[in-house]
Amino acid sequence: MTGSEDRPSFRLAYVPGVTPDKWARIWNERLPDVPLSLTQVPAAGAEGVLLDGDADAGLVRLPVDRTRLSAIPLYTETTVVVIPKDHLVTAADEVTAEDLADEIVLHPLDDVLGWEERPPGRPALERPATTADAVELVAAGIGVLLMPLSLARLHHRKDLTYRTVTDAPQSGVALSWPEDAHTDRVEDFIGIVRGRTVNSTRGRQPDPAPAGRKPAAGKQQSGKQQSGKQQSGKQQTGGARRGGGTPRKKSGSGGARGKPRRR
Template identity: 65%
Template sequence: MTEQAGGPSFRLAIAPGVTPAKWVGVWRTRLADVPLELVQVDVLDRGAVVTDRTVDAGLLRLPLGREGLSVIPLYTEIPVVVVPKDHVVAAFDEVSSEELADEVFLHPLDDLLEWETLPGTPAQERPATTAAAIELVAAGVGVVVVPQSVARLHHRKDLTYRLVSDGPQSRIGFVWPEDETTELVEEFIGIVRGRTANSSRGRAAQQDASKASGDQQPKPRTKAQEKAAAARRETDRKAAAARKAGTRGGKLTGKRLGKRGNR
C-alpha cells in the first residue's frame, strides 16, 4: 500500500500486452476511495519494481527469476508469428515451428518465451526490443514470434499474425512481495480469482460487515414512542406501589388480630 496525501493508494505494475481492464473496473467499484495507479514496466524488469517497492504488486510475465516474491499464475497466452500481410504464412490459420524453418527468425533481447529450439535461421543480430523486431518484420528482414497480446499491442496495418501451434506459451501472474501480503493485496487477489465482494477476505468485505453491523443498531424512538413508554412506566410504578401498600396492610391486620386473640 502506497501512502498519498489524501490517503492510501495501490500501485500496480503492468507488463507490455497485459490488459487488466476487467479487474481494474472491479477494483474501482469495490474500493472507490483507494486510487489504483497502473505503472507500465519493461518486460525485462522481471519484478524489480516489486522487489524494490516502487509498486505494491504487478501483473507480469513469468518466469521472474527473482527470490522474495509471491506469485499467483493467472493465465497463459498463445504464441503467434508476426509477418507481412502478403507473406505466405498469412494464407494459413496456424503454422508449426517446422513450417518456419526457412524464415529468418528475429529473437529480441526482451523475449521471455522459453524456446527449446529456435525455429528458422537466426538473424545476424538480436533486436534490442520486441518493438524493434516488429519494425524489422515490416521491413521484410524476417519474422518474430510473440504472445498474442503483444502482437495486438504492436498492431500495424501492413502486418498480420498467425498462431504457432507448437510454440512456447507465455504465462501471466500476479506478483507481490512475499512478506507483504497486505489488506489491499488480498483484495486484488480476491478480484483476480473471481471472489465476490462478500466472500473476499480484503478491505471491501470488512467494510460491508461493518456497514451491516451498523444497520442492525436500534433506531431512535419518536416523541410519541417516548411519551407512551413514560406512561407505561408511570402505570407500572403506581401498580407496584398499590401492591406494596396492600401487602403492608395485610401484615398489620394479621398482627392486630393476633393481639386481640391473645386477649
C-alpha cells in the same frame, strides 16, 4: 498534514501486453477511497520493481523468482508468428515451428517466450534491441517474429498479420507480489482477479444477514399456525359430522314427500 497525499493507495505494475482495465474498474467500484496507481514496466524489469518496493503488486510474465516473490498464475497466452500480409504463411490458419525452418526468425533482446536454445528458423545477423524494433524489421521484409498474441495486437500494423504457432513456447501471466508484503490491499486485488464477490473478500466485515432470512422464519411459523388452523378445521368438520352440523333428511314415510306424479 491532510489531503490527497495522506490517502492510502495501491500501486500496481503491469507489463506490455497485459490490460488491467477491467480489474482496475472493479477496484475503483469496490474501493473508491483507495486510489489505484497503474504503471507499465518492461517485462524484464518487473521483478526489480516489486522487490525494490516501487509497486505493491504486479501483473508480470512467468517465470518469477519464487523464493522472494509470490505469484498466482492467471492465464497462458497463445504464441503467434508476425508476418507481412502477402507472406506465404498466411495461406494456413496455423503453422508449426518446422514450417518456419527456412525463414529468418528475429529474436529481440526483450523476448518473453523463454526459448531453451533459440527460436526456429535461421537467425538474423543481429538481435533487435526491442520487440518494437523487431516488428519494424518484419514490416521491412527482413524476417518474421514469434511473440505472445497480446504483444502482436499491441504492435499491430495494417501491413502485418499473424498466425498461431502450435508447438512454440507460450508465455504465462501472473499476479505477483513480494513474499514479505502480503497486505490486505494485495488480498483485495487477489479477490478481484479471482472473481470473488465483495462479501467473500478476506479482511472485509460480512454484510448483515439479508432481510429475507427473518421473514423466512416467520413464514415457517406462519406455516405452523396455518397447519394448526387446518388441523382445527378438520376437527370442526369432524364435529359437524358427529352432530354439530345440519342432519341429512332420510327418504321414506317419515320424510318430506315430493310432488305427486301426473298420471
